[in-house]
Amino acid sequence: MEIDASDLNRSLPLRDQIYQKVRSMIVSGQMKPGEAINEMAIAQSLGVSRTPVREAVKRISDEGLVNVFAQTGTFVARISIRDIEEAYVIRNALEMESARRAAEKLTQAQAEVLEDNIAAHKTAIARGRYSDAIHLDDVFHRTIAEVNGFHMLWRAVDISKAQMDRGRYLAIPKPGYGEQTIQQHQAILKALQRHDGEAAATAMREHLNTSLRNTLEVAAVNNAFG
Template structure:
């Protein structure tokens, strides 16, 4: 993990409108923060970002403003801008919202799921297993999200996942911290498989139970990260 701006190749942004540039920079920075490429507490230099992306300060400041609104960046006038520390309370709130919506989503999905959609979910699980074999753990969260987003699509309420995604940034950083826990992601993958098999049977109760087991067990592992405290706010 780097302590400053994420080490990624900046896209070509010449000729784009300031709002488009700001949106793109926002997306790249948000991903870097969630994936912990920009670690909690790291200083952010507007000048470095401008050089990295080849833009003026206007789109950079707009991107940072949006990140501050999501509580992912702390801006201290006359002092500096920093990646925010993880708030356990905000992460827990995101988990509670996610759990409630995903339980509703999975129950609805059992009514609509098709064989083609089961194959899509199985393909994502196969991708997760490949990630584990390659030990590319930082890539897991994106495939994990694709899995849950697909269930929301199957439920015919795809905006459920869009809303969850807005609420879970602090939770996602805890997910990333928990990725290296021995055996954790392997267990998560098998929990995903259990969810798919319940969907395949069109059994709403079994699917709900499988989803609850998955989400609750994952959050228990993530919560243990809070005890270390290095990347967390001490007082929220």
């Protein structure tokens, strides 16, 4: 297993950096459902001991992204409908309230940051840079949370939405899905700019509902469910 070790900062905790790397590979589909997680191979690829790898994999296991079977091994979990629906419930509740509150506080400078994000997102979709598009999507949502100063809220969303993200990587190349996201982000931003909290929350709910439908549809077609 080859994992890029060039950006590891060995003066910082390795387990946190390895966690981010392995988690990203699972969420993005670089590690497939059912694929074995070889801790020794990961450690050798990164040039580290097995201890921080084991700690990172334990953390990922706690998030339900891998399954550990005694005497058998550790494997990337298949995508679970129940986990996706649970992630949606958590994300919907937190992000609707985040949008509702942000509408009261949004400044012109913050609106321009969101406008720039949407423009960059459009470019990424047009050029087929889907990983960049998903990153920009996350930045859009995180920025709304940060309008409120709610950094822990985004952390909670980020942990819970991992299962939905796995479906997003399958869904976004499909024609029209990326463009639909752009249109919905624009609707959210317009409501925020009007300082209309209820409209912003409603636009956010419609956006997340669409994301859930697309995720379930594409994961089913790709037989990614466990």
